């Protein structure tokens with residue numbers, strides 16, 4: 670969709686910053702498909718600046734409303750490259766099938782990494798179940814010069830068959846196994862630069878997370894050690910913000926500038942469900958101008974390539 674950069678912002682929206690590097694709560698707006706161009710421009714600007722933004726009190730939103738709102742911010746993808754959502758247009762983030770308690774950027778195993786995700790709380794446990802986001806821009810910016818140079822010269826292979834068991838200490842349920850099988854039903858692998866240049870802000874961001882299999886040209890053990898080093902930079906608490914959900918909340922994150930982690934600290938018997946819509950993004954480009962390349966899999970059915978910023 671085309672973008673009206675000239676649109677004035679809506680001054681009735683109140684943006685309350687939550688931390689130096691990441692996070693803002695936005696008040697004074699009722700999300701939906703009928704937002705003014707000014708309100709949409711304000712939301713875009715806030716997302717670029719704060720990386721993840723939160724809206725309380727959006728109980729009126731249905732899945733249709735969430736989708737209509739998403740269309741104002743970009744081109745919604747299909748729910749997922751491999752997980753079929755049985756006719757609905759959003760991806761169910763459902764505690765019955767899995768818990769995303771591992772740091773990641775969404776869908777980095779394809780070339781056209783989505784630019785943003787919009788998540789709406791539908792059912793929540795009585796305690797726990799918050800989500801944490803980290804700024805991969807702040808992580809890059811805080812690197813000492815030699816590590817910046819190292820990261821800028823690295824590329825990494827991302828796949829949808831990452832080592833899930835190594836990062837989880839509990840035995841999977843039958844539902845977990847079925848979800849996992851669907852998740853891996855087609856193989857995807859993409860090579861991305863470890864530092865990508867954000868197409869809108871020009872900021873440099875680390876592009877890593879749990880879909881990374883290995884750095885190109887390195888052996889497995891050295892690759893793992895370097896991955897740990899850079900991931901630890903991303904997840905430094907100073908680079909993060911944490912959101913305690915209430916029903917009707919909506920979070921939107923810039924998937925080109927963040928990683929996130931859903932905290933699994935609620936009882937197994939409790940149901941937690943959110944619905945997610947991702948927006949099409951472009952092909953990441955490294956500091957040297959080299960784009961990401963497909964190693965395996967075709968993601969055309971999942972998403973268009975959104976070459977137009979925002």
Ligand SMILES: O=C(O)CCC(=O)C(=O)O
Pocket residue numbers: 762769775786788799800929930931932943945
């Ligand atoms: O469960 C959550 O809070 C987030 C899950 C997740 O990784 C996602 O929605 O992309």
Ligand SMILES: [Fe+2]
Pocket residue numbers: 769773774775929
């Ligand atoms: Fe995610």
